Amino acid sequence: MKSSYKFYRGCFRLANPVIRFFRPFEVIGMENICKGAAVVCANHSAMIDPFLIALVFGIESHMHVLAKIELFKIPVIKQILEKLGMIRVNRGIIDVASIKSSLGYLKKGEKVVIFPEGTRVTEDESVEAKNGAVKLAERAGIPVIPFFIPRKKPFFKKVRLIVGKPYLIEKLRNRRSVEEYVKLSEDLMNRIHSLDSKGLV
Numbered sequence: 001m002k003s004s005y006k007f008y009r010g011c012f013r014l015a016n017p018v019i020r021f022f023r024p025f026e027v028i029g030m031e032n033i034c035k036g037a038a039v040v041c042a043n044h045s046a047m048i049d050p051f052l053i054a055l056v057f058g059i060e061s062h063m064h065v066l067a068k069i070e071l072f073k074i075p076v077i078k079q080i081l082e083k084l085g086m087i088r089v090n091r092g093i094i095d096v097a098s099i100k101s102s103l104g105y106l107k108k109g110e111k112v113v114i115f116p117e118g119t120r121v122t123e124d125e126s127v128e129a130k131n132g133a134v135k136l137a138e139r140a141g142i143p144v145i146p147f148f149i150p151r152k153k154p155f156f157k158k159v160r161l162i163v164g165k166p167y168l169i170e171k172l173r174n175r176r177s178v179e180e181y182v183k184l185s186e187d188l189m190n191r192i193h194s195l196d197s198k199g200l201v
Contacts, residue, residue: 004062004083004084004085005062005085007083007084008062008083008084008085009059011084012054012055012059013059015051015055016055016059019048019051019052019055020055022155022156023048023052023153023155023159024156024157024158024159025052025055025056025158025159025160025161026158026159026160026161027056027160027161027162027163028160028161028162028163029162029163029164029165029195030056030163032145032163032164032165032166033056033057033145033163034143034145034166036109036142037105037106037107037108037109037110037111037140037142038111038112038142038143038144038145038166039106039111039112039113039114039133039136039137039140039142039143039144039145040053040057040063040111040112040113040114040144040145040147041113041114041115041116041133041144041145041146041147041188041192042113042115042146042147042148042149042192043115043117043121043148043149043151043189043192043193044115044117044119044120044121044149045120045121045149045151046120046151046153047120048153049115049149050063050065050067050113052149052161053065053113053147053149054113056147056161056163057111061110061111062085062110062111063110063111063112063113064085064086064087064101064102064105064110064111064112064113065086065087065112065113066086066087066089066098066102066112066113066114066115067081067086067087067088067089068088068089068091069088069089069090069091071088072088085105087101087102087105087112091118091119091130099132099136102136103136103139103140106136106140106142107140112136114132114133114136116129116130116132116133116134116185116188116189116192117129117130117189118130121151128185129185129186129188129189130185131178131181131182131184131185133185133188134169134181134184134185134188135181137168137169138169138170138171141168141171142168143166143167143168144166144167144168144169144188145163145164145166146163146164146165146188146191146192146195147161147162147163147164147192147195148161148162148164148192148193148195148196149161150196162195162196164191164192164195167191169184
């Protein structure tokens with residue numbers, strides 16, 4: 001077992017009871033969690049979100065979360081994130097290094113977590129989704145798993161996390177236009193938010 005996964009499992013065992021105590025949750029759609037590689041895409045409103053996703057997918061799934069590069073500039077935090085297998089991403093450019101890292105994990109059959117909004121979004125905000133998630137899933141030829149997290153997550157009050165059905169983004173013979181990727185990203189966010197209204201897609 002690689003050292004990064006040992007560290008991940010150790011942190012998982014420590015965090016699991018603590019998070020479940022302070023931020024209890026129930027899950028709908030566990031049957032939609034497919035084995036092997038996938039790009040897990042969720043809405044994002046709080047720092048707790050990636051931890052909730054990791055707990056839902058379980059200790060056997062090493063979840064590699066894309067995190068802003070600024071976090072890797074903080075001493076100690078940088079070392080922890082790297083040991084957890086987090087992927088640094090520079091949101092201001094087309095980050096080739098983060099793409100290569102993500103593809104590497106996906107080729108190994110592991111899962112990559114991306115928040116298409118690119119930042120935490122409050123209830124009153126609206127942010128256009130970035131195209132990176134759909135491009136990565138298309139290039140790797142692996143499924144996208146939509147994941148919905150309520151924006152309001154009061155302490156000690158159970159919230160409902162919803163896993164949507166995985167779907168594939170069809171590879172085309174010709175390269176898609178920017179507008180087509182925008183539509184695919186909008187469709188992804190619609191799939192995520194529709195989980196809240198429908199209960200399960």
